[in-house]
Amino acid sequence: MGVGFYLFYFGTIIPLFGSYMKNPSTIYANKSIQTLATQKAEEQFPIWKLLVFSLIGFITIMTETMPVGLLLQISHDLQISKLWAGQLVSFYALGSVCAAIPVIALTKHWDRRRLLLFTLGSLCVFNGLAAVSTHYIFTLFVRFCAGMAAGVIWGVFVSYVRYLVAPHLQGRALAVAGIGQPLALCFGVPLGTFLGTLFDWRSVFWLMSILALVLVIWVRLFIPCFIVNATQQKLAFGLTLKMKGVRLILLILLIWVLAHNILYTYISLYLIAVGLGEHIDAMLLIFGLAAIVGIFVTGHFIDQYLRHLTLLSLVIFAFSALCFGIFMNSLWMVCVAVIAWGISFGGAPILLQTALADIAQAQTDAAQSMLVTIFNIAVAGGGIVGGLFFARWGIQSFAWSALILSFIALILVYRAKDHGFGVGHRA
Template identity: 30%
Template sequence: MRAATSSRTGMALVALSTACFISVTSENLPVALLPQLAAGLNASDAAIGLLMTGYAVVVAITVMPLVVLTARWDRRTTALVTVIAIALSNLLLALAPSYGVAVAARLVSAVGHGVFWSVVAPMAARLLGPERAGRATAVVFAGNSLALLFGLPLSSWLGSTLGWRPTVVVLAVVAALSAVAIRATVEPMPAEHATPGQGLSALRQVVTDRSLAAVNLTTVLVVLGHFTAYTYITAIIADYAHLTGSATAALLFAYGAAGLLGLVLIGRALDSHPQATGLFVAGGLAVCMLALLTLGPSSGLLSGAVVVLWAAPAGAIGVVLQAAVLRATATRQDLASSVYIVAFQIGIAAGAGLGGFFLAQDALPLAVATTAVCGLIALLVVRRSTAFAAPADRVSQARTARRTTA
């Protein structure tokens, strides 16, 4: 009986992880299919980049009120609705005759995107139990990281071989299949803490919590910095590594392999060394971008290697930050995650917009420099935040703070 239960739990975690993979791959399609979308929709590269910015803005605006609105929903139902929205969104995008319809298609999944990410980590934690919440988050958010690592190069390769419309159809089909898998493997999961206290007063408490505020500040810094460069990674590869077409896809696959290795190492250290993993993410981004600036376009081979190494800290961003959110709050995790999602989407929107501005001004090195600066500032925040400390260290820091206050 235990073996059967454990097997079902494992399949449920894999189903949720697959949905995470699809969600993030869909979100980042404009990154992977930038030239194909621009040509097919008769739009500029910067306009396609705005599909990322607009998506992020909609998520940031809608996530908190929608999380409050769906507080009493069964969590499995919530996940299913949002994953189905992703499938429908991509089907509409594949049929889009113009840029305006493409924008509308993106909005369909953007509305539910934040709600999905607000519930998926708490769902995983409930499947394995609070004592293994970090491991559960790492397993499910592996789909997030793998999407950034492999979803992008795979979409890029499919786009260059099949065309962007068939590629988006494939993604819609896989999204629908992942919804079926969630329905088959995840038991009904009634919402926790679905009381009147789940409203505005609870939201205000979550927003003003100092530990969560530090995590959210780190999130904005790291994600803004990362997406300032990452949204236009194909342009960076072309300018710095001098690769285009299928060679770009090959480098992105290498990027994915390096990121997978980094994710495995981070996953093992996440619960025992949370601050070290946070420092690795922030510091790793800064070091890689500083290396790119130092090497410049004149060192194509070395710059390509740095792009691959960039994947190690980048692939761990979601896992490390979401685990910090769950670590910082034992209750109202859906609400805490929704505020974190807002911070994440603000970072994406600002980063994609800023990177697009630099690209339009033919100032790509400024995008790389912005990523480095954001990583360095995030290092300082992580170093001082109790949310990234191990449990024993957090108790010690809290006692020290109380003595200092007294």
């Protein structure tokens, strides 16, 4: 599985209806899929339309993660603790978990462009409301609603991108459209931190609101309508869960992403505690660059060394957590820990997604939707669990809890030789 596909993975919810696409403006219900594919094969590669989706992915992910670098400003302005400010990330992720599948199911008769416009408009409104809110509970509510909109966006993202091109161009299209997600994960937080330092946290939310409005206009003018077939075949979630190894891989995913997000959600508090409070944006940038290295290393070697890469990534992740825990007085070792952390987690999602797809085979769509749901639950759980640990045991609890969780995940992967993490070249 190539790097291009992985660039698309982050934060993506597998579409429920992508296999039954058709263009209402050019064909009737009884027109064959082969005819549609032939028509699209004659069209040029729609690079500008795909870049719209790249920007959609960037804004959606940045909206989710940017409070990580703004915790101090938000907590001071809303007169809450840093612990409660961290829940703004958790509630966004919870909204994504709650909304994606049910909302898409309820709107199965909608033109997907109409649904996309509605959700982008919702992001515009809710980011604007967050920017003007002076009450914490209301801010949590609008963050949850923004997360719901984002979850629905991910639910239609893949099928919409595939719809825009001929089948033989879909991989390339997904790679182009998916560039925004890893860029946002790597640079969104430091960019948000920089803008928050330059202006304030409310200005960052206003900027996201304005960009969402620009996307509403862009989609309305240049992206074609897309209506899916309403008669859908249900994904076999029960059958997929019973497959040997699926639940184990989902458990590994939950533990690993939870460990990562305990660190990631509260990394600004940790960096302040160790004396790097003035360099939070630089540290997050270093993490992002290291994560990109991890992405490309994983993409290059995953077909030959899936098991070894997964074990190695968890060992490096555990090493970084250990360094965070015992070298709080050494700025150089903290920097080493940040680099190791980025490299180890950069390729984690593709490793787990590939292992799950190898197990699920024909039920990959159902398995992937479960994976993304668990991923978002772990993102939300990182904020909640990390906050509870911080309240009980302080800053150092982030590193030690991540270390313990990484060891548990390492043991599970080691024992999963016959359940997705086999030895040797992947088939």
